[in-house]
Amino acid sequence: MAMHTVRLSPATQLHGGISSNLSPSNRKPNNSIVRYGCGSSKRFRIVTVLASLRENDANGRDNSVRAMEVKKIFEDSPLLPKPLSSNQLTESVSNGSRVRVAYQGVRGAYSESAAEKAYPNCEAVPCEEFDTAFEAVERWLVDRAVLPIENSLGGSIHRNYDLLLRHNLHIVGEVKLAVRHCLLANHGVNIEDLRRVLSHPQALAQCENTLTKLGLVREAVDDTAGAAKQIAFENLNDAAAVASEKAAKIYGLNIVAKDIQDDCDNVTRFLMLAREPIIPGTNRLFKTSIVFSLEEGPGVLFKALAVFALRQINLTKIESRPLRKHPLRASGGLKYFDYLFYVDFEASMADEVAQNALRHLEEFATFLRVLGSYPVDTTML
Ligand SMILES: O=C(O)C(=O)C[C@]1(C(=O)O)C=C[C@@H](O)C=C1
Incomplete structure (x- = not known):
């Protein structure tokens, strides 16, 4: 054989x-x-x-x-x-x-x-x-x-x-992680045969331009490799998966197109999570992630972010999410959406300047939690 x-x-x-x-x-x-x-x-x-x-x-x-x-x-x-x-x-x-x-x-x-x-x-x-x-x-x-x-x-x-x-x-x-997407199909299936594309919604979004050019109908699944597995298991011949080269090897699929993400610099940041925090150091570049909520009022978010600006602490990420337990708050008869703010800043919790910034923030935050203080991934991709 x-x-x-x-x-x-x-x-x-x-x-x-x-x-x-x-x-x-x-x-x-x-x-x-x-x-x-x-x-x-x-x-x-x-x-x-x-x-x-x-x-x-x-x-x-x-x-x-x-x-x-x-x-x-x-x-x-x-x-x-x-x-x-x-x-x-x-x-x-x-x-x-x-x-x-x-x-x-x-x-x-x-x-x-x-x-x-x-x-x-x-x-x-x-x-x-x-x-x-x-x-x-x-x-x-x-x-x-x-x-x-x-x-x-x-x-x-x-x-x-x-x-x-x-x-x-x-x-x-x-x-x-540098994410380089491929279009994977069963052997013998050509790009012209494709009508549908299966992948994780994030991966589909990252390849928006290519998928639109190809006119493929998007179908969201749990993960990119799961899409590849489905194409192989069900022996589909009108569908492809957006997934990795590694997934192509594991599930025996053909790489129809490579590097189909909208920008060659496509990077996903992952968090490493554990039951215990690590002891923050000052021997290398550290980052700290926090989450907080604020009172309603003019300039409150500005003031919250100023605690970092005043101390020359660089913010690398800010994200807001609905505060699910109290999604709305009333003020003067009006109802406002209520938010949680997630902020990453470049300092270690071992730095006094970071501790002072958080003490300052506590003065007007209604809730504050430190999610972790950890080394920055400085590897070049
Ligand atoms: O589906 C996968 O392969 C995943 O690991 C998930 C995931 C994501 O959730 O963003 C991870 C990296 C890529 O950005 C695309 C998908």
């Missing part, structure tokens, strides 16, 4: 470095995580079956039968872990060896790459939802979470701003 017909090769595509499987069917009765070595015979069985499927395809076999077979093989595979869902959170435990890092999405998602960049040699643990990743850390199932917070083209990931406040984790670091 000629190996070149197999698009999912064993070493790079099926195993891919994840050694735990969190799906209930693969969990040991004592709730510890089942591990699989690189030489798993099941892995080779899967590759062999895929190879024979490809060969059958070449002989003109029914595509829907093939799609069902491929789906079954992937679902049975212990090598592609199923993401954690909220109701599984009580069922697995951290084994204390490598750092276990939760991310949202499935294998091949940009968030997985960010987790691996933030914690080299970590065990990246896929989670279905952002919320699940937060909870996985809170319940000691994993050690850290790495979650996207903003993108240079698409803007803020609002959901994670809201969750930062709803949960009690601390920001212990940030990591920036």
Whole structure:
């Protein structure tokens, strides 16, 4: 059987470095995580079956039968872990060896790459939802979470701003990842055959110009790699996924177009979250993230931001979100929207100047919380 017909090769595509499987069917009765070595015979069985499927395809076999077979093989595979869902959170435990890092999405998602960049040699643990990743850390199932917070083209990931406040984790670091999107389709599908494109809404927004030029109908899914997986599993021939080159390899898809984001400098910033804060230092460039709310009144936000300007502290990000518990406030018979302000500033909480700024802010803030003080990611992308 000629190996070149197999698009999912064993070493790079099926195993891919994840050694735990969190799906209930693969969990040991004592709730510890089942591990699989690189030489798993099941892995080779899967590759062999895929190879024979490809060969059958070449002989003109029914595509829907093939799609069902491929789906079954992937679902049975212990090598592609199923993401954690909220109701599984009580069922697995951290084994204390490598750092276990939760991310949202499935294998091949940009968030997985960010987790691996933030914690080299970590065990990246896929989670279905952002919320699940937060909870996985809170319940000691994993050690850290790495979650996207903003993108240079698409803007803020609002959901994670809201969750930062709803949960009690601390920001212990940030990591920036260059995001280079590809258009992925099944082999044999040409760009002219495409009608639809599936991806994470952020990824779709980052490729707005290309997708508009191609006239593709956008369909939002949970993550970019999940879109690639769906294209492969369902053997779709009118749809493509916006996803990474890594996802193309994992799910055996063809790269129809590369670098389709609207700007070559497309960067997503991720936050590293932990149960305990790190001790802020002054030995390197630090950033501090805070959230606060203010009284209603003329110039109040101006005054709040002035506490930093007066001390020459540089602000790197400001975001406002509705204050959900009190979305409206009344003043003089009028109703105003009520907000939370998230601010990142370039100073360590170990700096007296930062402590003074926050003391000053407390004088008129109705609520203030420090989300974390952590080293700035200064790596060039
Ligand atoms: O869908 C993925 O692959 C993700 O990791 C999520 C996500 C995001 O939420 O912004 C991360 C990076 C890119 O900006 C696009 C999508």
